[in-house]
Amino acid sequence: MSCLAIHGVVKSFGGLRAVAGVSLDVDDGELVGLVGPNGSGKTTLLSIVSGQESPDAGRVLLDGRPIQGLSPTRIARAGLARMFQLTRLFRRMSALENLLTAGRALGLARPQAAARAAELLEELGLSRVADLDAGHLSGGQQKLLEFGCCFMVPPRLALLDEPFAAVHPTMKEIMARTIRRRHAQGQAFLVVSHDMPIVAELCVRTVCMNAGAVIADGPTRAVLGDRKVIEAYLGGEAA
Amino acid sequence: MARPRALASLGPALPFALLGAVALLPLAVSDSYWLGVLVVSMYFALISSGWNLLAGYTGQFSLAPAAFAMIGAYTTGLLCVYSGVSPWVGIAAAVGATAVIGMALGRIVMRLSGPYLALTTLSFAEIARLVIANSYNVTRGDLGLNVPGLFEERLAYYYLFLGALAAVQVGLLVLLRSPSGLYLKAIRDDEVAAASRGVDVVFWKTAAFTASTAVAGLAGALYGHFSQLVSPELGLITQSGLVICMVVIGGMGTLVGPLAGAFLVYLLSEVLREVGGVQLIVFALAVILFARFFREGLAGLARRAGLGKLA
Amino acid sequence: MLNVDLLVNGLIVGVLYALMAVGLSLIFGILKVVNFAHGELYMLGSYAYTLAAAALGISPWLAVPVALAVGALVGWAAERLLMRPLYAGYSSWGLMRDEYAVVVTFALSILLVNLVDKVVGPYPRRGPALLDLPRMPLGPVMLSGQKLVATAVGLVVIAALTLSMRYTLWGKQIQAVAQNRLGASLAGIDTARASSAVFSAAGALAALAGALLAPIINASPDVGAFPAVKSYVIVVLGGMGSMPGSIVASLALGVLESFGAVYVSYDYRDTFGLLILVLVLLVRPQGLFGERGRVV
Numbered sequence: 001m002s003c004l005a006i007h008g009v010v011k012s013f014g015g016l017r018a019v020a021g022v023s024l025d026v027d028d029g030e031l032v033g034l035v036g037p038n039g040s041g042k043t044t045l046l047s048i049v050s051g052q053e054s055p056d057a058g059r060v061l062l063d064g065r066p067i068q069g070l071s072p073t074r075i076a077r078a079g080l081a082r083m084f085q086l087t088r089l090f091r092r093m094s095a096l097e098n099l100l101t102a103g104r105a106l107g108l109a110r111p112q113a114a115a116r117a118a119e120l121l122e123e124l125g126l127s128r129v130a131d132l133d134a135g136h137l138s139g140g141q142q143k144l145l146e147f148g149c150c151f152m153v154p155p156r157l158a159l160l161d162e163p164f165a166a167v168h169p170t171m172k173e174i175m176a177r178t179i180r181r182r183h184a185q186g187q188a189f190l191v192v193s194h195d196m197p198i199v200a201e202l203c204v205r206t207v208c209m210n211a212g213a214v215i216a217d218g219p220t221r222a223v224l225g226d227r228k229v230i231e232a233y234l235g236g237e238a239a
Numbered sequence: 240m241a242r243p244r245a246l247a248s249l250g251p252a253l254p255f256a257l258l259g260a261v262a263l264l265p266l267a268v269s270d271s272y273w274l275g276v277l278v279v280s281m282y283f284a285l286i287s288s289g290w291n292l293l294a295g296y297t298g299q300f301s302l303a304p305a306a307f308a309m310i311g312a313y314t315t316g317l318l319c320v321y322s323g324v325s326p327w328v329g330i331a332a333a334v335g336a337t338a339v340i341g342m343a344l345g346r347i348v349m350r351l352s353g354p355y356l357a358l359t360t361l362s363f364a365e366i367a368r369l370v371i372a373n374s375y376n377v378t379r380g381d382l383g384l385n386v387p388g389l390f391e392e393r394l395a396y397y398y399l400f401l402g403a404l405a406a407v408q409v410g411l412l413v414l415l416r417s418p419s420g421l422y423l424k425a426i427r428d429d430e431v432a433a434a435s436r437g438v439d440v441v442f443w444k445t446a447a448f449t450a451s452t453a454v455a456g457l458a459g460a461l462y463g464h465f466s467q468l469v470s471p472e473l474g475l476i477t478q479s480g481l482v483i484c485m486v487v488i489g490g491m492g493t494l495v496g497p498l499a500g501a502f503l504v505y506l507l508s509e510v511l512r513e514v515g516g517v518q519l520i521v522f523a524l525a526v527i528l529f530a531r532f533f534r535e536g537l538a539g540l541a542r543r544a545g546l547g548k549l550a
Numbered sequence: 551m552l553n554v555d556l557l558v559n560g561l562i563v564g565v566l567y568a569l570m571a572v573g574l575s576l577i578f579g580i581l582k583v584v585n586f587a588h589g590e591l592y593m594l595g596s597y598a599y600t601l602a603a604a605a606l607g608i609s610p611w612l613a614v615p616v617a618l619a620v621g622a623l624v625g626w627a628a629e630r631l632l633m634r635p636l637y638a639g640y641s642s643w644g645l646m647r648d649e650y651a652v653v654v655t656f657a658l659s660i661l662l663v664n665l666v667d668k669v670v671g672p673y674p675r676r677g678p679a680l681l682d683l684p685r686m687p688l689g690p691v692m693l694s695g696q697k698l699v700a701t702a703v704g705l706v707v708i709a710a711l712t713l714s715m716r717y718t719l720w721g722k723q724i725q726a727v728a729q730n731r732l733g734a735s736l737a738g739i740d741t742a743r744a745s746s747a748v749f750s751a752a753g754a755l756a757a758l759a760g761a762l763l764a765p766i767i768n769a770s771p772d773v774g775a776f777p778a779v780k781s782y783v784i785v786v787l788g789g790m791g792s793m794p795g796s797i798v799a800s801l802a803l804g805v806l807e808s809f810g811a812v813y814v815s816y817d818y819r820d821t822f823g824l825l826i827l828v829l830v831l832l833v834r835p836q837g838l839f840g841e842r843g844r845v846v
């Protein structure tokens with residue numbers, strides 16, 4: 001049962017072809033990794049899926065409904081949650097308020113939102129800092145908070161853009177643990193990362209992009225050992 | 240800095256405490272001139288409250304608040320003079336007109352940020368002022384338009400303005416305590432993140448814009464009937480500058496900030512006017528210092544001095 | 551012929567607008583903010599020139615560098631005291647840098663206008679002409695001597711600036727900082743000095759415009775308002791941060807206003823630019839030549 005279906009998406013910026021005809025599916029409850037060297041178009045693809053950009057061509061379907069070109073707000077309400085590569089939070093609002101905003105905007109009533117927020121804060125080890133302004137949290141805490149905001153209302157699909165980048169190993173472990181737990185409960189994920197060990201550990205299936213196109217798509221082991229993938233990262237003939 | 244969790248929150252009460260004090264002032268002040276000064280302070284307090292919603296809470300720094308006050312004043316003025324309607328109808332029409340125009344402008348500037356937003360609203364304000372000033376046949380241009388009053392007693396105007404100000408504060412409080420308050424602040428802090436969390440950015444930005452222009456229009460209309468003369472000078476960019484001064488000094492992003500700022504700045508300007516016309520120099524300097532060193536304004540300083548949450 | 555006359559006059563005005571707009575554009579390019587006190591730099595130049603020539607009794611040709619110096623100094627001070635926090639990281643406005651710049655430069659503008667009003671007095675003062683030339687024919691068109699001189703000086707300065715931006719090390723450093731501040735600093739460029747240099751230069755350019763026009767438009771405390779608004783329009787039309795764009799847009803605006811004043815409406819000649827600004831921003835929020843930033 002396809003949760004997210006991307007068909008032939010193309011996007012150019014001026015003369016640069018960032019995404020050159022990408023097709024990719026994520027099934028219900030799948031945990032898919034998305035890897036590829038810098039500049040391969042991963043973040044652009046994510047932006048197209050979550051609505052910050054609209055594709056020049058191609059379609060994106062969430063639960064069978066086309067979402068390409070819709071506003072990020074509508075896509076979020078359709079059940080897509082996104083975590084950004086450069087952490088985006090409401091810095092002058094408290095951690096708690098960040099979560100509440102996400103919850104209320106997606107339709108939770110006040111008591112439910114408050115309860116959910118408290119749960120998430122507990123789960124992510126952020127209860128202590130609930131009332132601190134988000135801008136004053138440490139980098140790792142901020143990532144965890146942004147991560148938490150994605151789950152105030154369980155999304156159909158969670159898009160995580162480099163959630164492990166520059167994060168303390170302890171935090172990394174908390175995040176990996178949470179992803180694993182939610183995945184076990186049936187949550188679908190598309191995770192962009194450069195952290196190969198964690199991708200290998202978490203994701204059963206991995207897709208690799210290079211220069212705007214998909215060059216490998218299959219079981220993680222196989223993809224990470226694929227010659228083309230290694231060449232893409234190393235930029236030349238692999239030994 | 241941790242926000243105190245328990246409600247050491249005098250917050251919501253402060254604006255009303257201030258207004259309460261203003262309500263009692265006529266017991267001590269009976270001089271007509273000074274009552275008038277206080278009325279004008281309340282005029283600015285209204286505009287400032289509206290602008291604060293837009294800039295302090297939603298992050299849209301429009302340079303046109305005074306222009307909308309001017310539009311409100313002329314709406315009611317022209318209606319009363321040419322159609323002979325009651326001033327009360329004129330005031331209602333002014334609020335409606337400025338809300339509609341504000342909604343349109345708000346939609347237009349929605350995609351613009353920072354300097355582009357400032358420039359567009361600045362241009363709009365100037366165009367509006369020039370059109371009104373040049374339409375001599377209809378508006379009597381720079382000579383100003385004579386407008387009927389509402390009451391005989393100055394004191395009646397005083398309490399009318401106070402009532403309007405209190406009503407606006409109540410409205411703002413309700414708005415900010417509801418989830419909308421969260422959405423507006425989210426938009427201010429990070430619009431992209433807000434949208435991706437499901438906040439209807441388009442709607443709320445427009446709503447904030449409309450609310451702020453409607454309040455400015457109300458202020459202008461009331462002022463028109465108070466002074467019984469409306470002129471394009473109401474919409475000068477320097478007037479908008481004064482509003483910005485008041486909110487920055489008083490404290491953006493708090494309810495009491497714009498009120499305190501308006502009263503302080505305007506009353507001080509009256510005092511300084513007698514001393515030698517240096518009021519604008521002092522205020523401009525104050526704004527620069529506050530913006531540079533005390534972004535939170537007086538309200539923020541008070542909060543840090545331990546007076547609790549003021550938002 | 552009227553049209554040629556209008557065209558030439560429009561272009562002349564355009565050159566003078568360009569002096570203002572180019573500085574504003576450079577400031578935006580390097581600091582990503584609009585300087586709302588730009589008109590006051592023009593005003594200070596106008597006064598510096600007028601007062602230096604009148605009060606100090608020096609030749610008008612020597613008064614021009616005085617004006618340049620004043621503009622450069624005020625520009626430098628504004629950047630050093632007010633703008634540096636923006637990128638040095640100690641502004642408490644965090645991500646709201648644009649808004650900080652709006653408030654602070656707006657307040658600076660009010661401060662300067664009223665300070666001058668208080669110190670020098672509100673009455674307009676006339677600056678002496680650089681050359682006492684009578685109206686001269688230039689081809690089919692009649693021009694006043696001062697306008698001619700002003701335009702010539704303006705053209706020379708703009709040409710010099712364009713060439714130095716493109717070919718000198720200084721110019722390339724500034725372009726680098728404008729394109730990528732962090733990258734430039736990593737490459738060893740002193741970004742703080744570059745920013746100061748730009749703000750000073752912009753101040754000097756605006757002051758020059760003020761000085762050149764002082765004999766034609768009398769110096770008064772609020773004389774800066776009109777040139778300022780024009781430059782905002784131009785910079786948006788030409789693309790914030792694009793020097794060639796600003797120059798082209800300046801000339802275009804000058805010509806447009808010239809024809810518009812005669813063929814459409816004299817009273818509303820100042821609104822054409824504003825209307826165009828609003829229209830352009832509706833369609834292209836980044837201006838005609840600007841670039842759309844990456845959203846994420």
